[in-house]
Amino acid sequence: MNLKEWVFTTDHKRVGILYLIGSVAAFVVAGIMALLMRAELSAMGPTLTANPTTYNVWLYAHGAVMILGFQIPALTGFAANYAIPLMIGAKDVAFPRLNAFSVWLFYMGVILALLTFVIPDPPDVLWTGYPPYSTITTGNTALYTFTVLLIGFASIIAGVNFITTIAYMRAKGLTWNKLNFFVWSILGSFVMQLIYVPVLGTAVLLVSFDKYLGTHFFDPTMGGDVLTYQNLFWFYSHPAVYVIFLPFMGIIMDIFATFSKNRIFNYKAAVYGGVWGIVIISGEVWIHHLYVTGMPDWLRIGQMVTTLMISVPVGLMTISLVGTLYKGSITFETPMLYALGTMFLFLVGGLTGIPLAVTSLTVNLSETYYVVGHFHYVMAVAGSLAIFSGVYYWFPKMTGRMVNETWGRIAFVFTFVGANVIFWTMMNVGVKEGLPRRYYDWAQFPQVAHDQMVMTIGSVIIGIGFAIMLLNWILSAAFGKKAGDNPWESKSLEWTTASPPPHGNWPKPPVLADDWSPYAYAKR
Amino acid sequence: MNKHSKIGAGLLALAGSAQALALDKYIPTTDRIGDPAAGWNHLWSEVLVDITIMGVLFAVVLAYLMVKFRRRPGVEGGGVKELSVGAAIGWAIIPAFIFLADDLFVAANGWQLWNLQRTVPADRLEVRLESGMYSWDYTYPNGVRTQNVLKVPAGKPVLLRMTSRDTIHNHYMPDFKVKEDSMPGRITYLWFYPKEPGKHLVTCNEYCGVSHSYMSGQVEVMPPEQYQAWYEEEGAKLKAAAAAPAATEGSAPAAAPTAGAAAQDNKKPA
Ligand code: HEM
Ligand SMILES: [Cu+2]
Numbered sequence: 039m040n041l042k043e044w045v046f047t048t049d050h051k052r053v054g055i056l057y058l059i060g061s062v063a064a065f066v067v068a069g070i071m072a073l074l075m076r077a078e079l080s081a082m083g084p085t086l087t088a089n090p091t092t093y094n095v096w097l098y099a100h101g102a103v104m105i106l107g108f109q110i111p112a113l114t115g116f117a118a119n120y121a122i123p124l125m126i127g128a129k130d131v132a133f134p135r136l137n138a139f140s141v142w143l144f145y146m147g148v149i150l151a152l153l154t155f156v157i158p159d160p161p162d163v164l165w166t167g168y169p170p171y172s173t174i175t176t177g178n179t180a181l182y183t184f185t186v187l188l189i190g191f192a193s194i195i196a197g198v199n200f201i202t203t204i205a206y207m208r209a210k211g212l213t214w215n216k217l218n219f220f221v222w223s224i225l226g227s228f229v230m231q232l233i234y235v236p237v238l239g240t241a242v243l244l245v246s247f248d249k250y251l252g253t254h255f256f257d258p259t260m261g262g263d264v265l266t267y268q269n270l271f272w273f274y275s276h277p278a279v280y281v282i283f284l285p286f287m288g289i290i291m292d293i294f295a296t297f298s299k300n301r302i303f304n305y306k307a308a309v310y311g312g313v314w315g316i317v318i319i320s321g322e323v324w325i326h327h328l329y330v331t332g333m334p335d336w337l338r339i340g341q342m343v344t345t346l347m348i349s350v351p352v353g354l355m356t357i358s359l360v361g362t363l364y365k366g367s368i369t370f371e372t373p374m375l376y377a378l379g380t381m382f383l384f385l386v387g388g389l390t391g392i393p394l395a396v397t398s399l400t401v402n403l404s405e406t407y408y409v410v411g412h413f414h415y416v417m418a419v420a421g422s423l424a425i426f427s428g429v430y431y432w433f434p435k436m437t438g439r440m441v442n443e444t445w446g447r448i449a450f451v452f453t454f455v456g457a458n459v460i461f462w463t464m465m466n467v468g469v470k471e472g473l474p475r476r477y478y479d480w481a482q483f484p485q486v487a488h489d490q491m492v493m494t495i496g497s498v499i500i501g502i503g504f505a506i507m508l509l510n511w512i513l514s515a516a517f518g519k520k521a522g523d524n525p526w527e528s529k530s531l532e533w534t535t536a537s538p539p540p541h542g543n544w545p546k547p548p549v550l551a552d553d554w555s556p557y558a559y560a561k562r
Numbered sequence: 563m564n565k566h567s568k569i570g571a572g573l574l575a576l577a578g579s580a581q582a583l584a585l586d587k588y589i590p591t592t593d594r595i596g597d598p599a600a601g602w603n604h605l606w607s608e609v610l611v612d613i614t615i616m617g618v619l620f621a622v623v624l625a626y627l628m629v630k631f632r633r634r635p636g637v638e639g640g641g642v643k644e645l646s647v648g649a650a651i652g653w654a655i656i657p658a659f660i661f662l663a664d665d666l667f668v669a670a671n672g673w674q675l676w677n678l679q680r681t682v683p684a685d686r687l688e689v690r691l692e693s694g695m696y697s698w699d700y701t702y703p704n705g706v707r708t709q710n711v712l713k714v715p716a717g718k719p720v721l722l723r724m725t726s727r728d729t730i731h732n733h734y735m736p737d738f739k740v741k742e743d744s745m746p747g748r749i750t751y752l753w754f755y756p757k758e759p760g761k762h763l764v765t766c767n768e769y770c771g772v773s774h775s776y777m778s779g780q781v782e783v784m785p786p787e788q789y790q791a792w793y794e795e796e797g798a799k800l801k802a803a804a805a806a807p808a809a810t811e812g813s814a815p816a817a818a819p820t821a822g823a824a825a826q827d828n829k830k831p832a
């Protein structure tokens with residue numbers, strides 16, 4: 039193994055692994071920020087730092103890096119790169135060099151994000167970067183702008199690449215309706231990235247224009263308007279949560295099928311109703327992030343209805359997930375444990391989103407810890423557990439070795455318990471006391487002292503879970519017992535080649551029988 | 563409604579002009595006095611029941627399937643057959659219909675409460691709010707100004723018309739279950755119904771800068787007679803000051819309070 043080969047690789051599997059290493063590193067950094075925040079919040083008044091700006095920088099780094107540096111790249115970078123060509127029987131992606139370019143851009147973005155910790159006036163604009171604050175702060179808003187632009191650009195390039203790959207590079211006989219559900223979910227995700235990322239790019243660029251070049255796009259004293267930014271920002275950033283959500287559903291759907299030894303229940307409803315339903319509705323719900331900004335009353339009501347309607351595609355996918363267990367033969371190895379954990383966390387997170395869709399309830403709940411608890415359930419922990427279930431699942435394929443099961447289970451218990459302790463408590467203090475988010479100090483809310491301590495303890499528990507998991511991966515990659523080509527006895531195409539697969543994936547392109555399906559477990 | 567007139571109105575408000583009240587035609591008014599906070603509690607408990615039922619249902623089915631279909635010797639899986647076209651459509655349409663019905667039920671209730679929240683009783687106290695880093699500055703109809711303390715009479719709905727002189731803030735009153743952003747260049751409104759005398763927290767709910775978490779204030783609900791006495795006394799003091807030659811009207815920032823001192827210093831970590 040030499041470094042140069044890895045840096046200049048155009049092999050989709052190596053690009054995928056590079057994405058994995060980069061995004062897990064980002065996760066560790068952002069996770070440390072979370073622990074610092076939790077330590078700061080454990081007691082009233084200044085604890086770790088007496089300077090609120092320091093907390094705000096941690097919060098910026100945590101939010102921006104978790105989303106832009108960890109979840110989106112882990113799903114549309116690592117999982118897509120590693121699994122898609124293998125699942126569709128291709129020898130690589132359509133444009134391997136472009137692929138290498140996108141992972142480079144991603145690394146540059148991560149490095150830029152990490153500069154936050156060395157420059158004198160780091161960004162303190164949080165991951166949303168709202169003006170006017172972002173245009174008047176002494177913090178470095180340009181760093182925020184360029185981090186978003188670089189990672190966004192990487193994503194657009196990857197989108198072009200993967201849409202082409204899925205459309206043109208499927209193995210002979212692999213028709214659309216035989217694709218793994220995961221492939222569909224990535225397709226949907228990238229379609230949304232291509233439509234919406236440019237809008238986000240525009241928004242963050244204009245903020246820096248306002249701040250550094252003297253324009254007034256968002257400055258009302260000169261004819262600009264502060265809400266234009268928020269509309270542009272959420273026009274992308276709401277779909278962004280589906281960019282995360284779809285592939286994570288895709289991963290656990292495929293894991294459910296493999297570990298239940300079943301076909302996906304009502305596959306077509308999950309694909310055409312679920313994935314494409316989400317893609318279509320995703321652009322009509324952004325106002326639910328602007329429910330308390332004085333947007334026109336009719337618009338707030340209209341998008342309450344569209345937001346609630348998201349439950350239809352999501353519900354169809356959920357039914358497919360649950361139905362896939364029916365009459366299966368389920369085993370509970372670590373990937374399946376994480377996938378089931380995702381399912382339960384997602385159930386809590388998804389359902390607690392329903393009150394937030396209702397405009398009239400949100401005038402109380404908006405921007406409180408209820409929201410923080412809710413989105414950590416759906417996105418932060420359900421999403422992360424789905425990503426990690428995917429890593430556990432493809433680990434034998436990537437490394438040729440098995441992950442240690444015992445430690446995998448122990449890590450899962452810590453993670454799952456810790457997540458519920460923190461994020462359930464967050465929702466609780468949000469509803470009961472109305473504790474606002476993004477507070478360096480909770481001096482006005484002495485009644486939440488006990489809950490704050492509980493959350494900090496929860497964050498230590500979840501931190502231990504993640505640490506065990508990472509150590510387990512590293513040690514298993516070096517010393518784990520050898521995996522065969524197909525340790526999970528899956529029918530999916532990626533398991534028909536060697537572990538790890540050779541360059542080009544198969545010695546000869548796979549030929550699919552007429553009755554082949556990635557889910558053909560039933561005996562005929 | 564046209565954006566320029568809104569921005570114009572906002573700028574006038576920044577200058578402390580009474581013409582900012584041109585917003586009137588956008589505020590629907592009613593003769594009835596409802597109670598939005600009680601409505602919130604009611605709808606919340608209703609929706610909570612709804613999502614709890616769904617959550618428990620899914621979780622129980624999931625847990626049952628996990629146990630029932632765990633691998634046992636002789637059982638090989640592959641039991642889910644390909645659905646017939648009819649069954650596939652049924653399994654898509656029927657659940658979709660159930661979800662939609664539930665959505666519309668929740669939306670209808672949400673809309674009803676929304677109308678209550680946004681339609682302001684005609685018999686009300688109107689106070690203008692200008693927020694700034696890091697204070698809440700209230701102006702009463704007679705020109706009296708307070709900072710970080712909003713004194714109101716019990717039993718009368720209060721309408722706040724809000725704007726901001728710097729970043730975006732959000733006037734949140736957890737006890738009254740309502741909030742809305744206050745933004746530079748825009749005017750927003752909210753109303754609440756303080757029924758009993760007492761004190762309630764106001765806290766900033768939109769990240770506005772370094773001292774965001776210290777930007778608090780108080781709603782002081784007073785017995786009506788007591789409030790009236792305070793209101794008239796401060797109004798008279800203001801008049802007297804204006805008549806005096808050293809009137810500060812022109813030079814003082816729009817926000818300088820005329821009544822009482824700031825309740826607290828919101829800029830310093832406690
Ligand atoms: C796993 C342990 C985690 C803990 C203990 C944790 C904790 C926290 C805390 C304390 C806050 C700040 C609340 C505030 O001051 O408003 C926060 C905000 C946030 N977290 Fe996490 N978090 C975790 C994981 C994640 C993950 C995996 C993501 C991935 C998407 C994530 C995304 C966010 C975002 C987007 C914010 C909001 C940032 C903002 O307000 O600008 N978190 N988290
Ligand atoms: Cu504020």
Ligand SMILES: [Cu+2]
Nearest residue numbers: 766768770774
């Ligand atoms: Cu604030």
